[in-house]
Amino acid sequence: MAIFMIDKVKKSFANGDVEEQVLKGINLSLDEGEITALVGPSGSGKSTLLTIAAGLQRASDGHVYFNGKNMTNMSQEQIRQIRASEFGFVFQSSHLVPFLTVEEQLMLMLTISDTKIKKQEQKVEVTKILKLVEMDHRRDSYPSSLSGGEKQRVAIARAIIHQPKMLFADEPTASLDSKRSKDVMKLIQDLTKRLNITTLMVTHDEEMLTYSDRVITMKDGLIV
Structure with a gap:
């Protein structure tokens, strides 16, 4: 069942006196519990489409x-x-708050998000999610003591702690080596299915495509 639809979306930017069209009419639907990967050369419009889908910027036209x-x-x-x-x-970088422990990163997310989780249940939920991403043993650790893969696991836990329906991932493995990249993608795949999250991901790493349900190729602002 489609939970997300992009209908004839266009995006243009002013480049001096010239209007540059980055997206030229994109149609895309995403089903619940599905991982969709956006691939294509630099400048094809992948990240622009992701940010419009995520509500971080508005389309010039379309819905x-x-x-x-x-x-x-x-x-x-x-x-x-x-x-x-x-x-x-x-994102590519974990963007963890340096002076907060792993547990505090997740508690902060619950504080600033419009979560449905009752306050008295939040500590229990943090423990549950940290166990899911195999980071419960590092709950009192600070980011400076974590490896790159561990930081991304915490970033993923923080992204899903408030029980979202959609996960947007922009080059989530770009800063990791091959083994850690696979570990992170296996984790995203497992959580997407287990929690019925819909994931839209931009990646340049072809090895990561095996963890996706669908691969959408973009070129020159169009799906090809």
């Missing part, structure tokens, strides 16, 4: 539907509320 609702017609505050409650984000 984005999440859970049957048209995000294109929403106010910035309404979109912020969806991002805070229904979306999770993982």
Whole structure:
């Protein structure tokens, strides 16, 4: 069942006196519990499409539907509320807060997100998620003592702790070696299926495509 739809989405940017069209009419639907990978050369529009889908910027034309609702017609505050409650984000860098422990990173996310988890149940949920990503033994550790793979595991835990329906991943393995990249992708694949999360991922690493349900190739602002 489609939970996310992108309908005839276009995006243009002003480049001096010239308008540069980055996306030229994209149609895409995403099903629940599915991992979709966006691939293509640099400048093809992958990251622009991801950020529009995630509500981080608006399309110049077209519509984005999440859970049957048209995000294109929403106010910035309404979109912020969806991002805070229904979306999770993982990037190339973990962006962990250096002075917070692993457990505190997740507790902070619960504090700033519009989570449905009751306050008295949040510690239990943190323990559950840390066990899922095999990082419970490092819950009192600071980012400086973690390996690159461990940091990404914590970043993934932080992205899903508030029980989002969508996970957006922009080059989540780009800073990792081959073994750690596979470990992180296996984790994303497992969590997507176990928690019924819909994942949209941008990647340049062809080895990571084996963990995806669908691969969408983009070129010159179009799906090819």
